Amino acid sequence: MFEQITPFVVELAASPLVFVVLFALCFVDGFFPPVPSESALVAIAAVAATSGEPVVAGVLVAAALGAIAGDSVAYWIGRRTGLDRLAGSKRPRIAAAFAFAERQMRRRSASLILVGRYVPVGRVAVNTTAGATRLPYRRFLAISSLAGLAWAATSIGIALAASSVLHEPVVAALVSMVVAAGLGVVVDRVIGRVNRRRDARAAARAAAVADTATAPRPAPRIVPTGETARP
Template identity: 45%
Template structure:
């Protein structure tokens, strides 16, 4: 029992540009629901045919890489101690946890941070401030953005296909499914990495644990 407005919304030309802005902005403002937007638009695409999935994936991936890159550049330029929120907020706590390991575990942190609030900005700031080489950081950021976009689009599209006659229901179901599966991915990656990190003698105390509580995902 969907209203006609959902089809008009899906066909709106501004949806994809807004998605790009949300994903970029989420690198700095964790309250922006970029993940929710990607999943919802993928479900909408599967149920109504618009916007195109071919557009959603690259726009979300490029937005993620651009946002991460800007955050990296800020960290490289201003460091990790200039502003009070870098030392005292939840972002500050996340920065403390990752700054010592950003060189040793760059790939794991960049990929995992995409699914954890506050961790994305902390990891990217720490990578920039720690002078992680751009030739190492940039390919990881791009790959993480593509994986994140593909993961969320796939979930939205699959649920949308299963509920092709009910766009709003598909959106309502696909978003929490994506959140739960994202948490599973995060926990599995963190668990495997913790096991790997505990093997060298004396190294366990220097490795950060989970970046933020899973209850903060959106």
């Protein structure tokens, strides 16, 4: 069934409906991995490179927006389900996988989300775990937006540059994962540096407040009045 989707999308290359279909594929693929969004994206980019239709910019926008929206659905599924139910699987391997994902999500969320976007099953697991661990949605959305845009741009770039492998989504996925890993390292380092500086400022403020609270107060000054104490 799903193997017929890519040829169908290619047939729509000259129609504006191709953007709607591509958006829908990338959207559903965000929480339902069997949908072949990568192969459809690479194939339609190949057609655009050779025939000029559809417009490459439109392909990029449709794919990126669909990917970002689909990843958000996976996030909210995890947020609603909760980590206890995800990690409480009766299968030890699945439970251990979610436990590992939770630890890694708290340490390097940017790397996981960026790299996971290029792995059909991995993206669903990572984004669901992000929601289950209650990673702030604003942060998730920012990283997911970068991941969706990078994924779409890299796949299209490979299709445009490597004409001999235009219809090989596996090649696109492998190269994209390398790019994503680099982006993840950079983003994690930037976020880590910002967080360390923020924590350092917060610690300095807390220390200043603590020093003020514990500082000894000066003894009250006694001013002599010249009066003698009465018995």
